[in-house]
Amino acid sequence: MTPLTSASRMMHGVQDTVFAPVSSQSTTATIAFSFQLMTRAEPPEIVIATIKSLLAVKQAVDEILIIDNNHTDKSLYQPLAAFCESLDAALNVRFYHIDEIAGYKAGALNLALAWMDRRCSHIVVVDSDYEALPHAREAMVQAINDYPEHTLLQFPQFYRSAHLEDIHSELNHYFNHHLYQPRNRIRALSTGTYAVIRRRDLQQLGGWSGASITEDAQMGVLMHQHDMRSAFIPTVIATGLLPATLCDLLAQRQRWVYGNMQIFCRYLAAPLLRRLHPTYAASMATTKHSKAEQRRYQRAHLSQLSAWVNGTGILILLQLITVMVMAFALMVGHDSTWALPILAVIYAGYGVFLLRRLWAYLHDQAPLTQQMQRGYRHSIPKRLRTWLMHLNFWEVGALCWLPVLWGRQKPFVCTPKIAPDATQSALKHANSRALPKLLLMLNALTALLVSPLSAAYSPILFACALTVFGLKLIAARLALANYSAASEAEYLHSLPEPSAPFPLLNTEYVKPLNSQKMPFIETTDRVQDKQTINF
Numbered sequence: 001m002t003p004l005t006s007a008s009r010m011m012h013g014v015q016d017t018v019f020a021p022v023s024s025q026s027t028t029a030t031i032a033f034s035f036q037l038m039t040r041a042e043p044p045e046i047v048i049a050t051i052k053s054l055l056a057v058k059q060a061v062d063e064i065l066i067i068d069n070n071h072t073d074k075s076l077y078q079p080l081a082a083f084c085e086s087l088d089a090a091l092n093v094r095f096y097h098i099d100e101i102a103g104y105k106a107g108a109l110n111l112a113l114a115w116m117d118r119r120c121s122h123i124v125v126v127d128s129d130y131e132a133l134p135h136a137r138e139a140m141v142q143a144i145n146d147y148p149e150h151t152l153l154q155f156p157q158f159y160r161s162a163h164l165e166d167i168h169s170e171l172n173h174y175f176n177h178h179l180y181q182p183r184n185r186i187r188a189l190s191t192g193t194y195a196v197i198r199r200r201d202l203q204q205l206g207g208w209s210g211a212s213i214t215e216d217a218q219m220g221v222l223m224h225q226h227d228m229r230s231a232f233i234p235t236v237i238a239t240g241l242l243p244a245t246l247c248d249l250l251a252q253r254q255r256w257v258y259g260n261m262q263i264f265c266r267y268l269a270a271p272l273l274r275r276l277h278p279t280y281a282a283s284m285a286t287t288k289h290s291k292a293e294q295r296r297y298q299r300a301h302l303s304q305l306s307a308w309v310n311g312t313g314i315l316i317l318l319q320l321i322t323v324m325v326m327a328f329a330l331m332v333g334h335d336s337t338w339a340l341p342i343l344a345v346i347y348a349g350y351g352v353f354l355l356r357r358l359w360a361y362l363h364d365q366a367p368l369t370q371q372m373q374r375g376y377r378h379s380i381p382k383r384l385r386t387w388l389m390h391l392n393f394w395e396v397g398a399l400c401w402l403p404v405l406w407g408r409q410k411p412f413v414c415t416p417k418i419a420p421d422a423t424q425s426a427l428k429h430a431n432s433r434a435l436p437k438l439l440l441m442l443n444a445l446t447a448l449l450v451s452p453l454s455a456a457y458s459p460i461l462f463a464c465a466l467t468v469f470g471l472k473l474i475a476a477r478l479a480l481a482n483y484s485a486a487s488e489a490e491y492l493h494s495l496p497e498p499s500a501p502f503p504l505l506n507t508e509y510v511k512p513l514n515s516q517k518m519p520f521i522e523t524t525d526r527v528q529d530k531q532t533i534n535f
Contacts, residue, residue, distance in 0.1 A: 031141055032061040034120035034199070038108040039128045041071040044079035046129050046241070051083070053131040053238075055091060062137075063092040063117045069101050069108045092117070103210030110207045113199075120199060125216070127193035129241040131160075136237035140196050143233045151201040151223050152230035154179075155194040156368055160239040164482050167242055167249065169366070169382065170389040177364040178307050179232050187300035188232035189220030193240065201228050214259025217305060221263060224297050227289065236372055246431035246483050253308060253393050254400045260305045261401035267301065310357075313398035315349045318342065319442055326449055326456065336449075336456045343446065347464040354391075354471070361387040389482075391475040395436040431483050435476050443469040 035054050039047055047066070054064050066084065068077045077097045084095035096115070101107040109125070116123070122144065126132075143153045156175040159168045179188060190197075195216060202208075205222055212218045220230060243249040289297065322342050329336040364386070366378035447465035450458045 030121055031144055032117070032120045033058070033063075033122050033124050033137070033140065033196075034112070034116040035062065035064045035124045035126050036109065036112040036116070037064070037066045037126050037128055038105050038112070039066060039068045039077075039080070041073055041076050042068075042128045044076060044083075047080055048083050050126065050128055050131055051093065053133075054126070055087075055093070057132050057134065057137045058091075059137065060090070060092075061119065063094065063120060065112050065116055066093075066095045067108045067112055068095070068097045069111075070099075072099050103208075104213055104215065106208035106210035106215040109215070113202065113207055116199070123195075123197045123199055123202065125190075125193060125195045125197070126238075127240055130157075130193050130238040131240070132238050133236070136194075139233070139235050139237045143196065143231075143235075147229075147231050149229060150231055151198050151228035152188070152190055152220060153196040154188045154190055154220075154230065154232050155196070155237050156232075156234060157191060157193060158236045158239050158368060158372060159242045161242040164242045166385050166389045166478060166482050169369070169386040171242070172366070172368060173361065173364055173386060173390070174307055175232075175234070176366045176368050177360060179304070180234060180367065183296065184300050184304055185232045185234075186230075187224065187297055188230045189301065189304045190216035190230075192216040194238050212259045212262040213255055214263065217260055218263050221267075221301055224301070234368065234371075236368055245427060245434075246479055247434040250393070250396060250434055250436070253396050257308045257397055257401050258404065260307075261309060261404045264302065264305045264309075265404050267298075267305070308393075308397055309401060310353055310394065310397040312349060312353050312394070313402060315346045316395065316398055316439065316442070319346045319446065320438075322346070323442060323446055323449060327445070330449065330455065340450070340456065340458050340461060343450070343458075343461050343464075347461065347468075350464075350468060357390060358387050361390065385478060388471070388475045388478050391471055392435060392479045394472070395438050399438075428480065428484050431480055435479060440469060440472045440476070443472070 035058065037047065037050065051064060051066070058064065066080065068080060071077075081095050081097065084093050087093050094115075096111070098108075098111070101111065103110065113123070122140075124140065139155070140153070143155075144150075147153060156172075156179075158172065158175075161168060174191075179185065179191075197219075201223070202219075205219070205226060205228075208215050209218050209222065223230060243252055322339050326336045326339040329339075361383050362380070364378065364383060366376070369378065370376045443465045447462055447469060448454070450456055450461040450465060452462070
């Protein structure tokens with residue numbers, strides 16, 4: 001299949017392939033992968049290294065499809081186009097650039113679904129910085145053979161940014177511990193990269209939905225609601241790059257929290273909508289699951305969707321209001337001891353949150369890390385450092401999803417994979433400004449208001465406020481230490497290296513760059529407003 005170069009052929013492909021189910025069953029002999037990279041203003045050297053790693057593992061029946069979208073910087077996409085054009089056509093690597101497309105990443109994925117080779121039985125979603133390991137294809141084929149009836153097989157995310165060990169450990173806690181649990185492993189939602197999806201099943205769903213900025217998790221929920229099965233395969237088959245700065249890391253976490261809570265809130269709202277609007281109930285997906293199995297899926301979904309969220313947002317807002325009123329009362333000489341029971345309840349809630357997260361991180365055995373690093377020992381100090389790193393995102397998980405409740409939409413923000421050109425002091429200053437400081441300042445003020453110097457002195461609350469302040473301060477120092485240690489040399493060392501040489505170019509197939517501009521295509525009309533619903 002050659003790249004589509006005319007608007008009529010591209011639109012024809014959308015109409016004929018995205019929503020047309022494929023009836024043929026995939027067998028071991030007919031497994032063919034479409035490796036799909038959706039890129040947006042990524043450093044070309046990183047994307048090219050990812051493509052080379054895929055060329056090292058793909059077979060002749062597989063294809064690599066790259067869709068660079070939603071930007072107009074020719075210096076970023078023309079090197080990619082030139083590289084792909086220079087490859088032997090027999091390698092089946094196709095590149096497209098589109099200036100603008102609706103539907104966030106889901107819109108680009110729907111184009112890939114339309115334009116992919118019809119002979120490919122499975123889609124493999126690949127992030128632009130995730131380098132395939134030599135055993136990647138073999139592991140995916142083995143997983144398909146082990147789970148022949150499954151629509152989605154999700155492989156873990158893993159990182160090769162060695163100088164960011166604590167951040168790596170905190171991010172991988174989701175795969176090492178949370179998704180590793182049996183109830184979640186057999187009901188896994190997609191986490192994006194290296195999700196292996198049976199093509200015909202995705203087509204039966206109508207493609208990817210753009211109703212959430214975390215289209216991967218939403219697709220997983222919709223699959224389950226149509227009686228399609230999934231599993232988490234705890235085998236590392238690729239490694240990616242961590243966000244280059246603390247600012248980018250926080251922006252990434254905010255996107256995950258916000259998108260997952262968009263889905264989560266629709267989950268909670270669906271039963272009420274069914275009661276209020278009979279026509280809404282008639283449009284819902286039907287399932288053959290028993291009531292008990294439906295409840296197990298619901299628990300697994302809610303567990304995964306809320307993994308980056310905590311329930312302390314109301315407590316933080318209550319503390320903010322209480323402290324402000326308390327400070328005013330003390331300034332004008334009024335009694336403020338009425339606030340002490342409220343603060344006691346707030347700190348009791350904080351204590352539950354901190355202890356629950358501490359328990360989870362202490363029980364994280366890091367099986368994926370042990371799989372990748374022979375002799376690795378996930379010691380208690382390392383687990384405590386990971387827990388402290390997680391506390392940097394306390395406010396993010398508590399507060400940044402609240403605009404979902406009044407329907408505010410946020411744009412899809414890609415996470416840069418290369419550090420900006422700045423001095424170490426400038427980066428440190430930027431990282432310091434990016435760190436959430438609300439709880440740090442709030443508890444410093446609380447400690448002052450209940451200190452021995454105050455008329456509202458409470459030794460227990462004073463100790464609680466100092467404890468939270470101290471934990472947040474240590475966590476901030478840990479985060480800054482991770483990123484300040486990331487020198488330019490260490491960063492360059494973590495850039496992708498292909499796991500094996502990619503096939504030599506055949507000069508017979510070397511072609512000049514075709515610079516024809518790809519027109520804007522709207523393909524998400526039928527899936528952009530697809531809603532996540534409850535069983």
